Amino acid sequence: MSLTAGPFRVTALLDANGPFFLPAGExxxxxxxxxxxxxxxxxxGAFGPDDTWWLDFRCFAIHLPGGGVALVxxxxxxxxxxxxxxxxxxxxxxxxxxxxGIDRAEVRLVVLTHLHEDHFGWSVxxxxxxxxxxxxxxxxxxxxxxxxxxxxxxVLSYVVDPLRATGQLDTVDGPTxxxxxxxxxxSTLPTPGHTPGHQSVVVRGARRQVVITGDVLVHAVxxxxxxxxxxxxxxxxxxxRTRQDLLADAAGRPTWLATxxxxxxxxxxxxx
Numbered sequence: 369m370s371l372t373a374g375p376f377r378v379t380a381l382l383d384a385n386g387p388f389f390l391p392a393g394e395x396x397x398x399x400x401x402x403x404x405x406x407x408x409x410x411x412x413g414a415f416g417p418d419d420t421w422w423l424d425f426r427c428f429a430i431h432l433p434g435g436g437v438a439l440v441x442x443x444x445x446x447x448x449x450x451x452x453x454x455x456x457x458x459x460x461x462x463x464x465x466x467x468x469g470i471d472r473a474e475v476r477l478v479v480l481t482h483l484h485e486d487h488f489g490w491s492v493x494x495x496x497x498x499x500x501x502x503x504x505x506x507x508x509x510x511x512x513x514x515x516x517x518x519x520x521x522x523v524l525s526y527v528v529d530p531l532r533a534t535g536q537l538d539t540v541d542g543p544t545x546x547x548x549x550x551x552x553x554x555s556t557l558p559t560p561g562h563t564p565g566h567q568s569v570v571v572r573g574a575r576r577q578v579v580i581t582g583d584v585l586v587h588a589v590x591x592x593x594x595x596x597x598x599x600x601x602x603x604x605x606x607x608x609r610t611r612q613d614l615l616a617d618a619a620g621r622p623t624w625l626a627t628x629x630x631x632x633x634x635x636x637x638x639x640x
Contacts, residue, residue: 369633371624374552374573375433378580378626380633381464383443383490384425386456390599391419392587397597399589411588413631421587423629425486427461428580429470430571433549436476439500440569440580441628445489450526461490462499475500477546479556480507481582482563483515487628488527496530505531506546508558509539511565540567549573559584559614561607562598568614578634579618580626584611588630591615 370379388395392404392415399407408415416422430438444451444459451457465472478500480488491505492498498505507528515523531537540546540556547554552573559568562583569580583598584607590596594611601607618625618637625635 371578371626371634372574373571373576373578375549376547376552376554376571376573376578377431378571378578379429379431379468380626381427381429381461381468382424382633383427383459383461383464384456385423385631387416388421388423389454390421392421392589393419395421395599396587396589397599399593399596403589403592403596406592407587407589410591410635411630411632414588422631423586424631424633425455425459426628426633428569428626429465429468430547430554430569432476432547432554433552435474437470437474438477438479438547438554439475439503440479441481441487441582442478442490442499444486445491446494448494449489450485450522451489455486457489459489472500473502475503478503478505479546479567479569480505481568481580481628482566483507483511483523483527484563484583485523487582488523491527492530496526496533498531498534498536503536504538505536506538506540506544506556508556508565508567509541510558510560511563511567512539514564559610561601561603561605561610563602566610576622576624577618578624578626579614581614582628584614585625585627586629591635
């Protein structure tokens with residue numbers, strides 16, 4: 369499924385799907401029965417038996433008007449990737465790219481919203497070889513600094529160090545325009561809280577925007593009530609404020625949210 373915004377086409381790529389390892393009622397806090405009922409109407413595919421949370425693991429390709437592709441996130445990865453302890457690996461991103469007519473050599477940018485293992489899995493192979501040989505990989509500087517301060521050697525050694533070694537890692541600070549074309553732009557947007565350096569991607573053109581949210585929200589219940597917290601947020605208060613701000617801004621203009629984990633890839637937001 370694809371959407372357009374001006375000169376850009378955004379294509380959803382489903383890497384994997386499956387049940388989460390915690391029931392939805394344990395993964396989220398502060399939701400009322402009415403919130404859950406509204407979320408079920410919005411995204412019924414997320415609701416499995418016995419409070420199972422069923423989720424997708426999705427990436428997005430942005431087709432650039434000058435040629436080439438920007439990929440946002442890279443999924444759970446192959447067998448042997450760090451996500452294998454809890455996510456449904458191997459994923460199918462490489463097959464999805466081929467089915468969409470995208471050669472890996474065409475990928476010019478890989479924007480990683482954050483460095484959780486279900487978002488960087490196909491960035492490099494388990495042997496440290498980048499899957500996208502012609503791409504620059506864009507990560508928030510704050511994300512890497514936080515990992516270094518925490519001493520997270522698993523993530524640093526698996527994805528950050530190999531990309532540094534090949535010279536393909538770029539860091540960004542603050543909102544950064546990463547592509548442009550006649551009547552449109554693609555930019556990163558800092559959206560911290562889920563992780564310290566989390567960023568989303570905003571595609572704008574022809575009076576429409578597509579916001580690739582990453583993990584600003586991970587379940588429809590957080591669309592129903594943005595104050596609902598997720599158990600695995602680094603800074604729950606900041607994550608809540610970020611989510612509220614992003615959704616308030618989206619409501620002010622014609623916007624589609626491109627979601628990583630809802631079972632529908634694009635969610636329209638009504639403009640005020």
